[in-house]
Amino acid sequence: MASRLQRGLAAEAARVVVPKITELAPGLTTSFVREALHRAIAGVGPLPPAAQAAEAQLREQHGDVDKAIHEVIENHVRYAGLGGLVTNLGGLVTAAIIAPANIAGLALIQCRMVAGIAHLRGYDLEDPRVHNAVLVAILGEDSVRKMVKKLQLPAPPMAIATAPSHDPSLDMTITSAVAADLVGRVIGRRMATTVGKRVPVVGGLVGAGVDGYSTWKVGRYADREFLPRANLSR
Numbered sequence: 001m002a003s004r005l006q007r008g009l010a011a012e013a014a015r016v017v018v019p020k021i022t023e024l025a026p027g028l029t030t031s032f033v034r035e036a037l038h039r040a041i042a043g044v045g046p047l048p049p050a051a052q053a054a055e056a057q058l059r060e061q062h063g064d065v066d067k068a069i070h071e072v073i074e075n076h077v078r079y080a081g082l083g084g085l086v087t088n089l090g091g092l093v094t095a096a097i098i099a100p101a102n103i104a105g106l107a108l109i110q111c112r113m114v115a116g117i118a119h120l121r122g123y124d125l126e127d128p129r130v131h132n133a134v135l136v137a138i139l140g141e142d143s144v145r146k147m148v149k150k151l152q153l154p155a156p157p158m159a160i161a162t163a164p165s166h167d168p169s170l171d172m173t174i175t176s177a178v179a180a181d182l183v184g185r186v187i188g189r190r191m192a193t194t195v196g197k198r199v200p201v202v203g204g205l206v207g208a209g210v211d212g213y214s215t216w217k218v219g220r221y222a223d224r225e226f227l228p229r230a231n232l233s234r
Contacts, residue, residue, distance in 0.1 A: 073219035081212030122229035
């Protein structure tokens with residue numbers, strides 16, 4: 001009975017808060033995804049470009065690509081966990097204000113991680129096909145499988161990255177899907193636990209766990225999807 005009541009409260013809270021997010025950050029549901037990808041690849045603030053960071057890990061691991069990828073994933077899981085902690089400390093009260101930053105930050109972190117993995121496996125981060133593949137990987141294996149089955153996506157990440165040519169019509173479809181997934185993931189799932197706990201600090205810990213775990217899952221999926229390619233430029 002209690003859990004049913006908590007779920008009802010969570011659903012109502014999400015219904016009220018989600019519309020406010022688009023009011024506070026116009027364009028958050030679409031353009032922020034491509035901006036996050038661009039900044040992940042080009043670098044932003046203290047974070048160097050995805051390829052540069054990945055190459056640093058490769059040097060640390062003495063040229064072992066698989067170990068370097070493991071480190072890239074672990075580093076970004078920590079980044080995501082910290083972001084989830086900081087942006088959830090206020091609990092439900094500050095969710096409508098802080099959530100846009102959490103969503104955009106998670107997009108940046110996961111884009112950077114997947115782009116780094118793709119680079120280490122020999123994919124060109126300047127290629128628009130690879131851009132779309134990176135974003136599709138962020139959706140996660142289960143979502144990608146469902147979308148491919150429903151013909152909402154043509155193929156999994158690697159097939160998109162290695163398609164004969166770039167299909168511009170896919171850009172908005174993929175961007176919208178990733179935006180909706182991130183908003184739903186951050187607002188829906190985490191808010192359900194925050195409302196259930198009703199304790200801001202606990203909400204922060206839950207946010208750290210959810211963001212860290214989801215980032216780890218995305219990283220493992222990208223590791224499996226982006227099979228090695230010849231990289232003549234290395």
